[in-house]
Amino acid sequence: MAKVKKTPRPKAETPKGFRDYFGTEVTERTEMLAKIAAVYHRYGFEALESSAVETVEALGKFLPDVDRPNEGVFAWQEFDEKDNGDWLALRYDLTAPLARVYAQHRNDLPTPYRRFAMGPVWRNEKPGPGRFRQFYQCDADTVGSASVAADAEICAMLSDCLEEVGIPRGDYIIRVNNRKVLNGVLEAMGVTDEAQAADVLRTIDKFDKVGEEGVRQLLGKGRLDASGAYIDGVGLDEAQAEPVLAFLTSKGETVSETLANLRAAVGGSAVGAEGVDELEEIASLLEAQGYGADRIVIDPSVVRGLGYYTGPVFEAELTFEILDEKGRKRQFGSVSGGGRYDGLVKRFTGQEVPATGISIGVDRLLAALHAKGRLGGNAEGPVVVTVMDKARMADYQAIVGELRREGIRAEVYLGNPKNFGNQLKYADKRNSPIAVIEGEDEKARGVVQLKDLILGAKIAENATLEEWKERPSQFEVPRDQMVAKIHEILASQSAPDGEGA
Amino acid sequence: MAKVKKTPRPKAETPKGFRDYFGTEVTERTEMLAKIAAVYHRYGFEALESSAVETVEALGKFLPDVDRPNEGVFAWQEFDEKDNGDWLALRYDLTAPLARVYAQHRNDLPTPYRRFAMGPVWRNEKPGPGRFRQFYQCDADTVGSASVAADAEICAMLSDCLEEVGIPRGDYIIRVNNRKVLNGVLEAMGVTDEAQAADVLRTIDKFDKVGEEGVRQLLGKGRLDASGAYIDGVGLDEAQAEPVLAFLTSKGETVSETLANLRAAVGGSAVGAEGVDELEEIASLLEAQGYGADRIVIDPSVVRGLGYYTGPVFEAELTFEILDEKGRKRQFGSVSGGGRYDGLVKRFTGQEVPATGISIGVDRLLAALHAKGRLGGNAEGPVVVTVMDKARMADYQAIVGELRREGIRAEVYLGNPKNFGNQLKYADKRNSPIAVIEGEDEKARGVVQLKDLILGAKIAENATLEEWKERPSQFEVPRDQMVAKIHEILASQSAPDGEGA
Known part of the structure; x- marks a missing residue:
């Protein structure tokens, strides 16, 4: 005879990929968010807090690298007697909700609309060590301005934010690139086929990892990677690949040298020239506010996000070295990224609305300050x-x-x-x-x-x-x-x- | 021939029952949370931020007034090839996650563990005017102390919080009651049947609405309500109902008068006497810290939460009048509630762990300050x-x-x-x-x-x-x-x- 089973006790565990934050882990983040909010506010940005839950329809499938709808998000269907309820999901970033908010409230909001937002976002990804499925983002975006002055302002603000939270000048650099320049380079190369352009984009995304020679091989016939596997190339001939490599390695000693290299790389392309002009204007607007190349540089080797953004692209990197978990020195790396994007609001309204912004990874910044010993002393108890x-x-x-x-x-x-x-x-x-x-x-x-x-x-x-x-x-x-x-x-x-x- | 349908544009709308917060709506709340956090911190409470997502198993079905599992929460099943993934849900309050956190980390946490937490919670309820499915809670709880000094401290802290955010003394009152006294009253009445006790509890829950005479009728044969419907009574005889009514109306001019009335109401019940002793001790501990009856009172007419809590129960009420949407004067009412509860950690560990705490309704408090004109002036733009x-x-x-x-x-x-x-x-x-x-x-x-x-x-x-x-x-x-x-x-x-x- 089977014994009557008691209901087992529930497990006291966070779901996989989630964690709890205690004491100073919470208060240090709260203080950092307050400091960043103060900078954003001083720049004229207004707070926005949208709900954590959006309709799947409104979120769309804009999560990078995700093809199937709902993949990458936590989603569920609203209860409805006819089993016809809306699909809802937790937001995966703060940009998709901004597009929805702007489309919904555009008649009441000022144009341009500068807003900042901070809060958790959720990704339904396979959790791994140090990879969590809930984390904080801290964004600022300007919606409705096509002017590169908006981009320049975002870069200056990012620089102020980093210094405000305790990263001194010299310990970080903000790099600026421009998708339009890359488009000009593709034009100069004669790459007009969209699939081939996408292949080129995917290849230059590996520039950080495989370097100039690696990209050269991958744009051509292919390459034996470190694991011994052969990676097929895009199949361009050598001459055709040159403009992309010139683009990626165009950073000179001075801004004007970099710009001259870029002008050469885009050849006769109109969109390319426009992109270079934009970079030149951004550099000059920043210079006028006193932000020189010790803080913000034009650097075409920044490739992250070039596939996603439509104009200027920004990335903030911490330049000091830390010891990794194996005791090896390495640069701390990226703590913020952003750029200009156009399509998000258009999904809702049919009208293209220019927008530009950044997202600061506060958890990465906190880790950086801990690694430098600038945070994380024993908090005083009562x-x-x-x-x-x-x-x-x-x-x-x-x-x-x-x-x-x-x-x-x-x-x-x-x-x-x-x-x-x-x-x-x-x-x-x-x-x-x-x-x-x-x-x-x-x-x-x-x-x-x-x-x-x-x-x-x-x-x-x-x-x-x-x-x-x-x-x-x-x-x-x-x-x-x-x-x-x-x-x-x-x-x-x-x-x-x-x-x- | 049917036309080819274009994919319709997504609707730019928040899901039903959710809303966006703009500008000062966000910053005023952030400032209020910071002020409350400072008070909690001064009292020795430590910040805790648990994730928004919990397993349904860990959350349990503790949401009041909800019988079916998952009802009342937003839940979904983790993807799993065998369709055997965990059910996850958004937290519906901050107390259930605290119980899980304490059970999970109890060996690393100090005992008693004083913690505060603030953040959104989600309820899968039918949305209505002014009723939202995401809202903020701001809690403080002491886990692992059976001492009523912990309860008294929570009341003092609540008083400090209200004054800190701008509710002056005299504009609020914190009322304290005790479930044990009610248990003593039930004992004195000879109500031992659990179902009948639950009926009595449900009835006194209506005390706020129907008053003394209404409760008397509902405890007896029943009552014709305002809509003309006849509500069946609990069926107690008149003499049997008296102790409950004595309990509900026992508030005297002074603390000692109230306590004397309560002692009479519980008759010879041991648990009842213990409950009255606890209230007496709470009053004396608060008096020692200078919190008199102008701020915190023993008031047995507070019935909200008596069914849920196991010992002292607290409620903070704003006593000033505001004009409602129809221009009628009314008291603003409750902005915070809490009390002592025992069973939550036991679910996980099998051991009863005493706990007591409060939850402050920051959105209600903000509304109160707006109604009094103490918040909500035009924020200065740039x-x-x-x-x-x-x-x-x-x-x-x-x-x-x-x-x-x-x-x-x-x-x-x-x-x-x-x-x-x-x-x-x-x-x-x-x-x-x-x-x-x-x-x-x-x-x-x-x-x-x-x-x-x-x-x-x-x-x-x-x-x-x-x-x-x-x-x-x-x-x-x-x-x-x-x-x-x-x-x-x-x-x-x-x-x-x-x-x-």
Whole structure:
């Protein structure tokens, strides 16, 4: 006879590819978003928060590299008695919702419409190490302006944002390229077939990985890759491939040199010349605002996004080296990208609406600041008021209330107070700077004991150093001087080592 | 012959029950969340951000008033070749994810674990006017402390939060009740049958609506409601119903009077006495911190949530009157609720873990501040630098760059500059305080024109007032005094009416 099965307990697990963020992981991100929002706001951009859920119809299938509808998004069908409900999905980025918002509210919005948006987006992808299916984006876009001044402004703003969050000048570079120049190059090459143009685009996307010679081979007959597999080439003849390579390697010592190289690469193409003119104007508008080549450069070797965007393309890269998980030095790499795109609003309205914008990868930026040691110190926990006498909880509440009114982060120990050691272990786990102790004796004498837990930990670590041993880490103070003494201890803890206490 | 149908354009619409938030709608909420987070943090609570997506298994079916699994949530099945993928869902509140997080990470978290969380939650409900399927919650909970000091602390913190976001003392009241007292009352009544107890609970839930006499009828034989329908009663005899009514109406002039009434209502019930003791201790702990009955009161008429919580129950109500959509005065009502609950973590671990917390309805609070005129003035737009000469865009970029470096919110007009009137219309739509104008003539003379748009609008409105007419709203200043003059105009605009300019 089979036993009656009990309902098994639910597993306490995040779904695969999702994670929880604790304490400073949350507050550091919140602070970074606030700093970026302040820059965006100063540039005249307005906040927009659209809902996380959109109709699949409105989202379209604009997720790069995804061919099947709904692939790449989390989607479900609305309940409907006739099984005819709308398909809804979580947004996969902040740009597709912007296009929907602009199309929906265009009569009420100013034109041009500068907006910023920040929040989580979701991708229904196979999760992997460090790859999450929910992550933050932080975007700014200008909709309804065809002027390259809008593109230049976005680049300047991106530069300000990076410096505002703590990446100093010299530790980053913003590179600008232009899809129109590439179109001009394709024209100069005589590549008119769309499929062949797409092949060329796919090939130059590998420029970062395989370099100039690799691209040359892949544009021609093909190439043996590192794994030993032979990759078929696009089949262009050598001369035909030259303009693309000239384009990719056209960066000169100065802006004017780069522009001259590009003009040569596009030959007689009108759209190519227009693209080069745009890059020239962007450089000059940035120069007028004081953004020189130490911050923003014209760099045709930037290929990421060239397939997606229709005009200028931007990428911000951090240029300092970090150690990767295997201890090897490598450049930190890209933290933001963007560019000009046209088709998104047209899907809804039939009218082409020019737009340009960027997305800042805040999680990558936070990781960069951690790698450089500019974030991620031990966050200070609360002052912990210990409970020596359970019956006198009201006294401890009065103490903690007083501390909080003085702006001091503080809490009463609310676990079982029986074992005092557990209370100190708790304070340690909370990274508490100070424990307040008021036993029966202290209460009678009108005093409290203050334990400097940071100094105490240092003394414990450096037990051989006589000078540390001699410094007291516990103080008895009159109850009415408690707040002042706590302020003093907190100040000494935040002073540089050796000057404390 | 049928025509070939074109793919119709997607509709630019939010899904039903969702909406977009623009500009100050977003920033006012962000600021409110930051203020509440600062209070939570000062009380020793740590930030937690769990993912929006949970397994349906982990969420369980704890959404109140929902019987069928998945009802009330947005859920979908993970893709899996064998059609055996997990069911995932959007979180419907922040408490269910907390239970999962605590069960999953309990070995790494301090006990007690004080955490706060803020973010959107989603409910798959029929949308209605003013009812949205995505809205913000802003929670704080203490997990792992059975002490009523944890409950008292939550009430004090809620009071601080309300004052911090701009609800002055006297405009709100926090009411505290206790489920254990009600359990004691049921015991005193001799109601031991669970189904009958549930009937009584459902009935007292209507106390807010039908009042004392209505509840008396519904506990007995039943009642003719306003629509003329007869509602069957629980079927208690009159004497049996008395303790519940005594409980609901036990609030006295003072705390001790209320407590005495409650002690009478629970008769000899042990759990009832425990409940009254808890309320007494909460009142005394709050008193010790200076939170008197002007902020937090013991009030057994609070019935919302009594069915869900297992111990103390809290509710914050705004006590001022507002005008509803029909122009009638009414009290604003509840903006936060919470209480003590036990079963949530037990689902995962088998161990009962006590927990208590609150959820603040930030959207309701924002609405309250708007209704009182304490939020929602016209947000200041950016200074708009107009474009008089398209070829001199670099000059305008230099101007706007200078303003931004001085911390002044500013932008260049990026639409088609041909029609100057459109540029001023745009500045108006953007709620711009000042327009900067630098035509060929100004450029040659080294000056700019500054148009005070706020003063200009006032003059236009008050055309009959000679004093306004005489005051200039446009100023010519040397280019190198532009920033100083703009600062001066902005300062005059934010000065009280009549003192400006």
